[in-house]
Amino acid sequence: MAEPTLFVEVHILQSVPPSNINRDDSGTPKQALYGGARRARVSSQAWKRATRIEFAKAEEPTDRATRTKRIAALLSQRLAAPADNAGAGLDTAQADRLANALLEPLGIKKSTKKEEQSAYLLFFGKPQLDALIALLGGRAPELAALADKELEEEIKKLPVVSALSTGHPAEVALFGRMVADLKDLNVDAAVQVAHALSTHAVRTEFDYFTAVDDENTNDSGAGMIGTVEFNSSTLYRYAVLGAHQLRKNLTSAEATREAVVRFVDAFTRSMPTGHQNAFAHRTLPHLVLVTVRTDQPVNLVSAFEEPVTGNQGLATSSALALAEELRTVGNTWGSTPVRTLATYALETGKLMDSFGPSLPFPTLLNEVSELVGGWLTDASIPAQTAASDAAAEAGKR
Incomplete structure (x- = not known):
């Protein structure tokens, strides 16, 4: 039917x-x-x-969607924020490294002109970044201290793609999203x-x-x-x-x-x-x-x-x-x-x-x-x- x-x-x-x-x-x-x-x-x-x-x-500004090439920078800012402000309290270098590791499973290519930006605009809800941080279960400092290979293996165990594939704000649900590199993120x-x-x-x-x-x-x-x-x-x-x-x-x-x-x-x-x-x-x-x-x-x-x-x-x-x-x-x-x-x-x-x-x-x-x-x-x-x-x-x- x-x-x-x-x-x-x-x-x-x-x-x-x-x-x-x-x-x-x-x-x-x-x-x-x-x-x-x-x-x-x-x-x-x-x-x-x-x-x-x-x-x-x-x-509310914190609940809105955004379309940007700067998802890594936004995620890094949240990881560097104090723990009592929904952050992880990492220093800037640790936050940047962990943010890039968290985004790696998404296959988002970096811009050839600006390394700190993705190659294209990504439309997502700001609360979904908090969902990514929640996946860490309070282990952000521990993970940030791991060597590159160990960090990569630990991140692979986390449902990163699922965190950005669910819980869409109304704006994303209305206007949709197309990600050529990872179809599971499409809305x-x-x-x-x-x-x-x-x-x-x-x-x-x-x-x-x-x-x-x-x-x-x-x-x-x-x-x-x-x-x-x-x-x-x-x-x-x-x-x-x-x-x-x-x-x-x-x-x-x-x-x-x-x-x-x-x-x-x-x-x-x-x-x-x-x-x-x-x-x-x-x-x-x-x-x-x-x-x-x-x-x-x-x-x-x-x-x-x-x-x-x-x-x-x-x-x-x-x-x-x-x-x-x-x-x-x-x-x-x-x-x-x-x-x-x-x-x-x-x-x-x-x-x-x-x-x-x-x-x-x-x-x-x-x-x-x-x-x-x-x-x-x-x-x-x-x-x-x-x-x-x-x-x-x-x-x-």
Whole structure:
């Protein structure tokens, strides 16, 4: 019998003002050709990192995940910390040697340029370093005093790989990890994030700027001149979270439910930070649509294969196109979400026909929590709650 699946999809329409939130190697805002038109693009990597940073704000710093080449240095710092601070109290040289020995079973290659760093970024939870130290059972000083060969033999007896293969923080469980050198460390991601695309065609513009030298009183010339490229756009953003995969990664049903809700919140509120001081571009969405499916994910970007046009704003037209695409997919393919939840501030009854009534965003998150919690308990989708029923009734009035 096939394992039951639950896909929680987040569709967002969001307008950003003149900005350059994700640029290429030449400083130009990233773009893509879609539907024969040049679109603004924000890479999935940029928005995943922004989401991860937003998600981590609710975590204690010591409980967060980190992606770094400096795992050996972090482990060494813990081994050198006093015993009453969860460390081993080793001196720096001993801590460095023992840290490298502990990481040897992971097969993590060192950088050819910087010996103290690994060859690639490794994503792990900071508490997992404490789990590595716990494997030593208080024997750190004893092990650090052993000769190289004896130390290697003792470390081989410890379940080092297991310590980094279990107890994943939510961030690793959500976004996954790939380690080419040791597949046992791989974690299948529970989240997929699409490149954000503008619903309409865009043109890149240039801002010519000058900076004045405040201490220059002798002439009227600028102290610095330059240009920065920018565009403005209404973006369609999409992410899908497999609650079934997240449950595997986290093992705890309660942790899974909480992580799903926090991901929806973090993805909605996050914003990449490119040129943020120059443009102050942080906005909130026009529309957040959560669709829940049990068969397969469906990215609704085809709604904008024909670019949206208009000179009186693009948000409403984009939302109507998205609503029509949701209906079309359901009618054509029979792929209809088992639940649809939405938050929007656009005045049109056609949206309610497709998305249901607009819920205050905190209420939407509560609905997602109830839904995922019910599915984790008995693999069924709970009926609409009183809150959503009330919102529906208010919408009719």
